[in-house]
């Protein structure tokens with residue numbers, strides 16, 4: 602597969618690979634007692650920055666928070682003139698030269714798939730369900746559920762989400778799939794041939810249907826710490842109107858989508874202040890959300906590799922893994938597929954963003970169309 606050449610497209614600022622945090626948050630020492638050193642990132646803790654520099658960094662974050670995931674309403678409100686709206690369309694079309702639509706490129710995709718075995722990896726929020734103000738209301742439509750069920754009956758399919766595995770299952774409600782919650786740190790997959798990975802053991806378990814499954818939770822030692830930080834973060838933002846906490850089991854989300862822009866800085870400062878006491882946790886930034894998670898070297902990309910291996914689909918050229926996702930954390934999976942040169946990512950975005958994905962789809966409605974087309978293609982080609 603060809604690598605992309607230099608891009609000329611305008612890039613929206615919520616898509617930086619790693620965000621510059623105050624040093625006390627971004628860097629850390631690996632605790633000596635941590636049980637799985639193979640999974641730990643390795644950096645050393647630095648001294649706190651002087652107040653003024655902290656202030657500058659905070660304002661950098663502020664720009665990111667403002668630019669992050671504007672709602673459709675907000676985009677329309679901000680784009681007042683017809684000319685500006687035309688400009689945005691043009692920018693998007695230019696961007697699509699480098700990230701062609703997976704729908705219009707469908708034939709190229711099926712040509713590439715040929716007789717290969719497809720494996721599908723799907724993100725949840727913003728991919729299978731539209732982004733909404735209240736995370737509890739991010740429901741998947743029945744049509745989307747039917748489309749996912751259909752592809753899952755034809756290809757091995759997994760959902761890899763930042764949400765807790767239980768919560769994403771409650772939304773999706775399909776037993777035909779594999780699920781990875783907490784950004785891949787909680788995987789319920791098929792029984793593997795090898796008993797462990799990276800020194801962390803898998804647990805044999807049974808799913809709700811009584812089927813034997815493999816449970817892989819590389820961050821399980823962090824559970825008490827995540828529980829503690831969830832409470833502290835909740836306390837620290839409770840007076841900020843619109844701030845909302847979400848317990849994603851091995852990660853914590855602090856949502857600010859419904860916070861007044863004037864209070865964004867306060868959210869950032871409160872969150873980073875709490876995290877100063879937790880060098881083993883790190884902060885990432887998603888769509889109007891801060892995500893706090895263990896520093897272990899595990900992400901959605903590693904989860905894709907893990908699942909492919911579990912399915913016996915790694916190390917073979919006969920497999921074409923496709924990952925569909927909309928957020929920064931999905932970039933880890935796009936990168937893995939790009940590097941392995943055996944599959945590709947599809948970025949779901951209605952605005953230009955720099956990405957390691959190969960193709961694009963505009964929104965969950967296009968994702969559904971793509972899934973339907975894949976199922977139809979598979980059925981008529983067998």
Ligand SMILES: O=P(O)(O)OC[C@H]1O[C@H](O[C@H]2O[C@H](CO)[C@@H](O)[C@H](O)[C@H]2O)[C@H](O)[C@@H](O)[C@@H]1O
Nearest residue numbers: 725726732733734736739762763854858888890
């Ligand atoms: O990996 P994902 O499945 O995409 O999870 C990432 C975060 O998704 C959810 O938040 C996002 O969707 C919400 C509902 O549409 C929206 O209100 C929020 O602003 C978005 O950031 C989820 O609630 C988070 O916990 C996940 O970290």
